[in-house]
Amino acid sequence: MQVLTHPIGRCLPVWTLVVQLVLRGSGAYADEATSNCKLTFESERKVLKRIEPLGHRNFTAEAKIGEDKYSYVFQLCGDAGGVLGAGVIQVKGQETTVIGRYNTTEVIGASDFVWLQYGHGEKYDTHCSQEQRRAMLMIFCNRNLDLGQLEVVQENRIREQNCFYLFKLETSAVCPPLEHKLSTGSILLIVAICLLAVYLVVGFLYQRLVVGAKGMEQFPNYAFWAEVGNLSADGCDFVCRSRDRAEPPNYTAVSTEPSDEVPEERDDDLLPM
Incomplete structure (x- = not known):
């Protein structure tokens, strides 16, 4: 007996994949990296979403206490080091200790850092x-690092209660967005450039189409600006030149025009000797 498969049945997996891709692109899976975390207050979910870029990744750190060496693994809302339910683990040789679980998560955010806590770890001996x-x-916020290196800051176990392991991580994910604001001077400069552009375009069209000017005369108020340029050049010449422009001449000029003076006649040679 031959079983016929309906075309719709064959296309259904394809349409399912398409729908999933659309939902993923639209942000329906935006909180997938943090969805496993069980928060004390759901209102903290918005703060947790700020560090979603840290998801699906193990962060490791090394520490030495006395003669003992420890390795630590942290994962955001995921199984650190592959240990089910563990958010942070401590590894010493072949021994693994769960320090905190992501089913008990608390998170507090500020403008440039996020504080995260995992509870319900294994009991102290x-x-x-x-x-x-x-x-x-x-x-902490660090705009120069996409994902920084996990650091062990302190293991505080000398108290009777409320002991903790403190870690530090720097990333640009928690940095506030940069605000690009124009200064007053920049705004005035932009307005001045726009007004100048309008003046030049409208004036050029008026001179060319209405007045019928040609060449440089098409420039609006050409005579005025030419005079301003000449005056500016004269002022620059007066201020910047150090040579005296009215130097006295070093020689006597010879006049080419006829003189009105009558030469004095001498008649000494006419007297009898």
């Missing part, structure tokens, strides 16, 4: 009244 461990992460 002898320290801190054998309470559950918790991890705190201070995520």
Whole structure:
């Protein structure tokens, strides 16, 4: 018996994939990286979304306490180091300790940093009244780093209660957007340039089409601006030149015009010797 498959049935998986891609592009899956985190207050979800670029990635750090070396792994709302439910883990040799779980998440945001806490970690053996461990992460703004390096700041376990592991991470994801504002001087300069452009275009068209001017005469108020240019050149010449322009001549000029003076006649040679 031959089973016929309806064309719609064959196309359904394709349409499902298309719908998923559309939803993903429209932002329906925008919070996928943080959806696993269980927040104490859902109002904190908006702050958590600021650090979504950190999702789906393990951040590691190394620390040495005495003679012991520890490795730490952090993942945002995901299984750190592949440990189910763990947001932060501590690794020493073959031993793995869950410091905090993302099913107990608290987050606080400011303009240039986000504070994240994972609770319900494994209990201390002898320290801190054998309470559950918790991890705190201070995520700071650094515009020069897309994703920075995880750093261990402190392991505080000398208290009777409220002990914690403190980590630091820098990223540009929590940086506030830069505001590009024009200064008053820039606005005035733009307005002046626009007015000058309108003046030149309208004046050129008027001179050419209405007055019928040609050549440089098409420039609006050409005579006025030419006079301004000449005066500016004269002023620059007067201020900038150091040579005296009225120097006295070093020689006597010979006049080419006839003189009105009558030469004195001498008659000494007419007297009898």
